[in-house]
Amino acid sequence: MTIIVDLDVMLARRKVRSKDLAAAIGIxxxxxxLLKSGKVKGVRFETLDKICLHLDCQPGDLMRYEPEKQTEDARVF
Amino acid sequence: MAQPSPHSSVNAGLSPASPLSRRARWLAFVPLLAAAMLLIGTIAQWVSPDIRATMLASSLGMLGQPMQPEAALFPTAFWPTVFRTVPVLIFAGTMLVLYQLFRRFTQGSVLDARNAQLVSQAGLGFILFALAAMVANTLTTLVLSMSDPSTPGVLTIGFTTSDIGAFAAGFALWGLGLVLGEAARIANDHASIV
Incomplete structure (x- = not known):
């Protein structure tokens, strides 16, 4: 997965517990x-909106794109 | 208070105490009963020449007409009885598939890939049953006519209303199974979107 979810980092910065966030945004x-561990197939804009509102952050603070590193074999061939 | 997403409940299944689960517990025995009744009929057909004569006459489409008594005796009637047994076994297998499906409803699994597969399998079972019944009737006529010097080797291909019904039900269930499979996949996708 090349999209890295940094929700846990943001929660730590804002000193908000997962339980409180869940209660605040209705999930x-x-x-x-699952969202923190990146084990979801997608995030609704509605959910993202609520998270950003509650944590006072931007979507880019919650997730970032990291290109997959090429393996040694892939570079050779 | 945390509220679960409305989409996450689609694939979550039902509790064993839900109305569907309770009804499914009773409905699960209907296919078993149907399979048992047909199997008992088939065993009776193997054991009793009188019942065998009636069954063979119905296969030939001459129910109520006089039939040569020796036609229903072994060894003449052996292969026709085997032919008539095959569709019954296919039907019993299909009923077991439906029993499994209802058992899964009882356990709370409703919309998942396995249930969709079972519905499709039941559909294919009905289609196979209808085909086997048609072939069985054709072969029964052929074998019995070969043993009768007055009608050597008569080949008649025919189908009854129940065969067409089984075909139609089979195709409908098979198609429904495919649709349910897709629905289960979509539900699963929705459940993984937060």
Whole structure:
């Protein structure tokens, strides 16, 4: 996965617990946990909007793109 | 208070106490009962020459007409009885598939890929049953006519209303299974979107 979710970093910066965020934006703690670990297929704009509002941040603070590193074999061939 | 996303509940299944689960618990026995009744009928056909004569007459489409008594005796009637047994076994297998499906409903699994696969399998079972019944009737006529010197080797291909019904139900279930499979995949995708 080349999209890295930095929600946990943002939560730590804002000193907000996952449980409180989940309650504030209307999703389950399990969903917050999945989002933090990047194990979701997508995020709704509506959810993103609520997270940004609650944590006072930009979408770019929550996720970033990191190109996949080429393996040694891939470079040779 | 945290509210679960409305989409996450699509694939979450039902609790075993839900109305569907309770109904499915009873409905699961209907296919088993149907399979058991057909199997009992088939066993009776193998054991009793009278019942075999009636079954063979119905296969030939001459129910109520006089039939040579020796036509229903073994060894003449052996292969026709085998031919008539094959569709019953296919039907029993299909009923077991439906039983599995209802058991999964009982356990709370409703919209998932396995259930969709079971619905498709049940559909294919009905299609196979209808085909096997048609072939069985054709072969029964052929074998019985070959044993009768007055009608050597008569080949008649025919189908009954129940065969067409089984075909139609089979195709409908098979198609429904494919649609359910796609629906399960979409539900799964929705559940993974926060």
């Amino acid at each position: 389950t703690e399990q969903q917050v946990s």
